[in-house]
Amino acid sequence: MTGLTTDPGIRDQVLAAADRLFYARGVQNVGMDAVRSEAGVSLKRLYQVFPSKNALLGEVLRRRSETWDAGLAEASAGATTSREHLLAIFDFLDGWFRSDDFRGCVFVNTFAELGAVSPEVAAVARAHKSRFHRYVEGLVAELGGTADLAAQIALLVEGAQVTAAITGSPVPARQACAATETLLAAIG
Amino acid sequence: MTGLTTDPGIRDQVLAAADRLFYARGVQNVGMDAVRSEAGVSLKRLYQVFPSKNALLGEVLRRRSETWDAGLAEASAGATTSREHLLAIFDFLDGWFRSDDFRGCVFVNTFAELGAVSPEVAAVARAHKSRFHRYVEGLVAELGGTADLAAQIALLVEGAQVTAAITGSPVPARQACAATETLLAAIG
DNA sequence: TAGCCTAGAGAACGATCGTTCTCCCCGCAA
DNA sequence: TTGCGGGGAGAACGATCGTTCTCTAGGCTA
Known part of the structure; x- marks a missing residue:
């Protein structure tokens, strides 16, 4: 329907993945690509849900x-x-x-x-x-x-x-x- | 005389500059170029005295x-x-x-x-x-x-x-x- | 079935950074 | 004076990263 379909599950997956990686390695030692892989989400989706790495970190x-x-x-x-x-x-x-x-x-x-x-x-x-x-x-x-x-x-x-x-x-x-x-x- | 002239003052200058910057901003937020500027030393000299950023950090x-x-x-x-x-x-x-x-x-x-x-x-x-x-x-x-x-x-x-x-x-x-x-x- | 919207995969882009290389100048030995 | 070796400035290189763009395939509507 709307192009902004944002499955709430995806948001949680991304947050959980980012939290795990940021905590384990340090924020600057984790690329957005690693977050993407860990979350099993496309990069496009990732940036739809969080407009930047800083925003993601803030939520984490x-x-x-x-x-x-x-x-x-x-x-x-x-x-x-x-x-x-x-x-x-x-x-x-x-x-x-x-x-x-x-x-x-x-x-x-x-x-x-x-x-x-x-x-x-x-x-x-x-x-x-x-x-x-x-x-x-x-x-x-x-x-x-x-x-x-x-x-x-x-x-x-x-x-x-x-x-x-x-x-x-x-x-x-x-x-x-x-x-x-x-x-x-x-x-x- | 020898090509390995390493003024001990330079080593101290570099260490002091790196220490100041690493501490103030965090290691990863400081480029070697910033260390170079702060120390007032050429990049070549810097790498003559410390072969890598890691080595410099170790000494700091x-x-x-x-x-x-x-x-x-x-x-x-x-x-x-x-x-x-x-x-x-x-x-x-x-x-x-x-x-x-x-x-x-x-x-x-x-x-x-x-x-x-x-x-x-x-x-x-x-x-x-x-x-x-x-x-x-x-x-x-x-x-x-x-x-x-x-x-x-x-x-x-x-x-x-x-x-x-x-x-x-x-x-x-x-x-x-x-x-x-x-x-x-x-x-x- | 035909057309369109969407999403995924990943290439591409621009910036930064660690590290090396090039070029040029200066001071010294003969 | 003439080479030459070393040093300075910074350009260059290759890698990484945040972010965006392109291309393609698939599913839904009519």
Whole structure:
């Protein structure tokens, strides 16, 4: 009927393929042709759905931010207290660090790669981190902790991701968790 | 006399220029021509001193590792106890985070950009982090702390660098310092 | 069946980049 | 003064990449 037939499945396929490749190799090490192959879609279609690589990257990042939230929510499913919600973050990290394709935080990686030359990328990274920071702040406040304590815990989460990526080991999740427990114990 | 006249000043100029540009924009966003211009050296000379961009990057990273050590040593100059040496790390970070051109840890950035496609880059990043980790471990051991405590402090240092880079604020240095003091206080 | 719209495959294009090559000039030895 | 070897500037080359264009085949409408 209309020439703009855009099967929603195609959009998802492309996003999933781009996400996989960008994350695994770095954005600049992945050509649009590789995305096309991985997605099993023609180049024409690809550019019909996303007008440029930058637009595609933007959507990939937006989706990763949602995926992060979803993973966090899933790991917090059994949590009842604020403390449990807080510590569930580290369960989430632990599971993630153990996955075969783990290669650090997409936002940190993309910021490192393109943040200096792309204000949009820098803004998306900042927004994601800021949102997570507020999430932690809310939980810590419920436990009677200060904003500074929340910031400290966020640093541990950040450090765990970077360290797990570079060392290839999942233990930073447990270490960051233990440190958080120590910090929480010092609230009183 | 010999055709291999390689003024040692030129080598330093090139390294300094490459370091500045790679760090400011990301390795892949800097062409060899830009390095050449920044260094004020002919392309021929550049390739006489460093046979390839990869070789140049390798040397830049090696030098950054030394610069890190030197900065740490300088910030620790007045420290006498192990505790002071440990806390001096955060003075070092604070000064660094406040510098205009701060853009995170070179090793983390380069790992994010090239670690997946360049085993050498990944290895250099790992080696640097591992060396710093051992440094912290030594200091913490002198204070009667465990290796796990050292790892926790290292996570704070890592997290502070990433967070300062993305937010553009120097406060993570202070926050990581405060968290470290809390963790140290819990040793007993 | 005839005509047309669409989509796919991939060639083509223009830009960039790492690396090498050419050309020209300068300073030095005889 | 006359060659000559080395160095500088930048053109050139080959590869890659983002993006667009062309060509062809196929399916739907009348």
